[in-house]
Amino acid sequence: MRIHLGADHAGFELKNHFARRLSALGHEVTDAGPAAYDPDDDYPPYCVETARRVVADEGSLGLVFGGSGNGEQIAANKVPGARAALTWSVTTARLARRHNDARLAAIGARMHDVDEAERIVDAFLGTEFEGGRHQRRIDQLTAFERTGDPPALPAAPTG
Numbered sequence: 001m002r003i004h005l006g007a008d009h010a011g012f013e014l015k016n017h018f019a020r021r022l023s024a025l026g027h028e029v030t031d032a033g034p035a036a037y038d039p040d041d042d043y044p045p046y047c048v049e050t051a052r053r054v055v056a057d058e059g060s061l062g063l064v065f066g067g068s069g070n071g072e073q074i075a076a077n078k079v080p081g082a083r084a085a086l087t088w089s090v091t092t093a094r095l096a097r098r099h100n101d102a103r104l105a106a107i108g109a110r111m112h113d114v115d116e117a118e119r120i121v122d123a124f125l126g127t128e129f130e131g132g133r134h135q136r137r138i139d140q141l142t143a144f145e146r147t148g149d150p151p152a153l154p155a156a157p158t159g
């Protein structure tokens, strides 16, 4: 599998851990940076670049690492076509793929020990999208993203 990684200073070590681990497992890994630890760096450039790589590379997935994962998820989701989920447990990681066809997982390096982060990432990478009713919901979001026209609200119940 092709996997694109990015982080800020708070996620730097965990990103590097997964770059080594996923490569050793046979995945094709690209690292959007940072290449060196800088305690004053900011997450947007790295997370936006990671999401751009994922969107440009059909069939790939991405992982963005920060302190909480919150800003990393927000940044990645600014890239049209990127669906990034804050994966804070094995269950939310599985559901991110199964229900949301998330292309990127955002992981808070300050929220988990390495073993738990590995379980979360393994769950994300190892789960397939279910399709069906979930595709309909994703299509609504994709259309909104492309056109700016909000999905129609269902008619209000009468009576």
Ligand SMILES: O=C[C@H](O)[C@H](O)[C@H](O)COP(=O)(O)O
Pocket (backbone or CB within 6 Å): 008, 010, 011, 043, 066, 067, 068, 069, 070, 071, 072
């Ligand atoms: O949502 C953003 C991430 O958690 C950042 O990694 C975090 O805000 C960085 O915090 P600090 O600059 O205090 O290390």
